[in-house]
Ligand code: FES
């Protein structure tokens with residue numbers, strides 16, 4: 039089936055199998071592999087993106103459901119050369135190891151800080167509880183959220 | 194005249210510099226193996242056995258081939274070369290023929306235009322199985338009438354270590370039986386790679402692995418190609434933790450690419466990943482500890498049984514570790530240790546972070562707590578009393594010559610402030626109860642507990658294996674000053690070796706601009722990214738190569754001075770891209786680089802020995818130690834747990850990148866917490882029952898406590914910068930520390946991990962054993978079959994027979 043969606047500000051069309059996920063369409067048809075595929079079951083958050091501004095797991099959305107809608111992926115966050123403050127904070131505190139969870143976490147954290155510029159720690163933990171990371175033990179991810187929030191508030 | 198590097202170069206050893214691969218990783222632009230793409234590429238898919246043990250009568254592939262999207266279906270008969278592979282012993286079929294030995298074993302591979310077509314066509318392959326009786330219990334595997342997994346029997350390796358007088362009497366004895374479950378590495382990045390057929394008849398493979406060269410050593414004979422025609426390139430690795438030590442899709446993708454003459458990509462789904470890599474060995478351990486009244490250890494008996502699953506993988510080395518570490522980081526004058534790893538029809542087990550040291554740490558630390566209780570001693574005090582130090586003798590007779598700050602890590606860990614008491618920290622937030630928002634109580638059944646554990650792990654390969662590492666360093670003049678390039682095949686799996694290599698070269702050459710050549714097989718082997726060894730081994734090679742480059746630069750400086758009739762006074766030093774003689778500037782580094790300087794060096798660690806017939810030998814290169822203290826809260830009525838805090842002190846030798854070291858400790862602790870509280874592959878008659886992230890749980894951000902880490906820096910003599918590997922000790926100890934805290938909170942025995950809610954509320958009794966687990970009646974440490982030893986296995990691989 040033909041799916042037309044506004045992806046990171048550009049209208050794109052893909053011819054996908056009716057059962058394909060939006061994650062599959064982004065990765066395999068539109069050349070946007072930034073969103074990752076660690077479970078394809080909605081458990082890990084590696085595929086976190088925005089659909090019409092809502093944070094979703096792209097693996098749980100059918101490609102067809104994105105028809106005529108707006109999709110934003112991690113690739114959009116640093117389209118211009120400068121990094122997003124969340125990306126900057128992840129690098130600075132060492133919240134990246136293998137990096138497979140990172141794009142999903144960056145999107146989830148950017149979403150959280152958009153909705154709540156000063157989340158307390160329990161709120162951060164709750165908001166990120168759907169994003170698995172096998173490498174870091176999450177401590178530095180919490181540090182990164184704190185740092186990014188501070189900097190974004192100061193702007 | 195020698196050159197000395199002044200500490201003026203930024204981004205060198207000891208600094209928390211940012212990751213070299215950080216920017217693409219945060220942008221989503223880093224190319225992981227599962228992101229690879231090539232023009233005209235096909236997708237590979239694997240058909241796996243549904244049975245743990247069966248004879249293959251016939252395979253019918255014609256129905257699968259009718260789909261026009263399908264380009265090839267391959268069976269064992271299509272493997273042009275050697276039909277088996279393996280890390281240490283080549284016992285695993287590339288594709289099964291005649292017999293399948295575990296549920297999930299690959300039987301056929303298929304290439305099709307897209308993944309969906311491949312998956313569906315695979316369902317049309319018909320395999321006629323004659324199901325055989327399976328042995329899926331490690332204890333049963335040793336019975337004489339058990340089904341044989343391999344014709345030579347079910348014992349994979351048996352080790353017996355006799356130390357001092359195993360009959361020595363003691364004042365107090367404590368005995369215990371322990372079990373650990375099968376843990377999965379659960380790297381977020383799936384097994385993946387892309388094979389591209391080359392014009393010379395060879396193949397280029399881009400793959401996520403831990404050791405490019407050992408993959409190639411196994412792949413090339415199967416393809417019947419000389420090694421130089423099999424070129425490997427490291428693709429982005431989404432975590433490894435041991436799971437990528439063994440070959441998974443490598444040979445399959447190459448076979449399909451060579452057959453179809455098209456690029457072939459293979460990516461495992463999460464479910465397939467659970468079948469497609471080895472796991473942490475489940476274990477059954479019995480121990481008896483004897484001590485004097487004052488708490489001094491006198492004697493330890495240990496019997497360890499591990500389930501190696503259907504194929505050898507690295508089991509021989511894992512049981513080697515478990516056996517040689519069975520008494521813990523303690524001085525034990527007398528010991529008898531019997532370790533056995535068996536073959537079963539369960540999925541194969543092999544390397545996972547901690548590698549045999551995790552299971553025994555859970556057991557010996559529980560024993561030390563039992564002993565402390567029996568003697569009325571403090572758990573920290575009894576550990577201090579018996580701690581190893583430099584000069585101590587291990588049960589293998591090995592004398593510790595390196596640094597062993599065991600008392601130091603214990604003291605530093607114990608001194609970390611405890612978390613606040615419950616009332617204050619909770620702040621009325623019910624989400625802070627064990628179980629979080631799922632806890633519907635008002636906190637009536639909450640009990641706090643504290644546990645302490647210490648443990649240790651070997652750095653680099655043991656038992657006589659020379660896992661050397663090669664590095665090439667090139668210094669040349671760039672447009673804006675000198676540039677160094679470092680080329681190593683060391684696999685970056687997330688732990689940070691690539692960043693560490695650039696730091697070492699910066700320090701080694703006094704040059705800030707350091708490039709990393711992409712890792713591939715065009716340079717010599719770096720050895721495996723495992724056993725906490727890369728910083729020492731590849732880091733050591735980089736340091737050696739830099740020294741040679743520096744000498745050459747220095748010689749050029751002197752030659753030019755001589756030619757110009759100038760005398761250079763004082764030592765020649767490099768700093769921030771400048772050459773100094775004494776304190777006088779001689780010129781910019783790049784002035785001496787009309788011709789680049791290039792050097793390849795190989796680092797070997799000190800030689801070790803295999804175990805002899807009595808389990809004696811200088812087997813380990815170096816040891817790293819850690820202490821952890823866990824504070825937990827248990828809801829005694831609901832069986833829910835919250836880990837409140839983990840405090841840890843780790844012996845790191847020297848921290849090359851302190852921030853990365855802390856990251857390794859935190860991540861390693863999370864995996865230990867996972868084994869303590871939730872992670873287990875559920876097996877039923879050889880079938881994995883929970884092959885998904887819905888059913889196999891790993892710690893989330895809600896499960897992880899703050900981890901407070903202290904780095905103890907006591908440099909290891911004779912190794913580069915004195916740096917010890919840091920990836921594993923935290924995983925070794927955290928399971929033991931957390932379960933000790935759970936015992937303290939509940940007063941229950943808790944002798945099996947992962948601990949379940951049932952265990953915490955007393956619904957299920959502790960696991961029991963009528964006595965020690967069985968041990969085969971075979972003498973000495975000789976792996977069975979004899980060829981399965983580390984060296985023999987590697988030699989076998991190299992012969993390619
Ligand atoms: S891949 Fe979508 S949640 Fe895991």
Ligand code: FES
Pocket residue numbers: 133134135136137138139140170171172173174381431432687
């Ligand atoms: S950094 Fe590897 S999974 Fe998070």
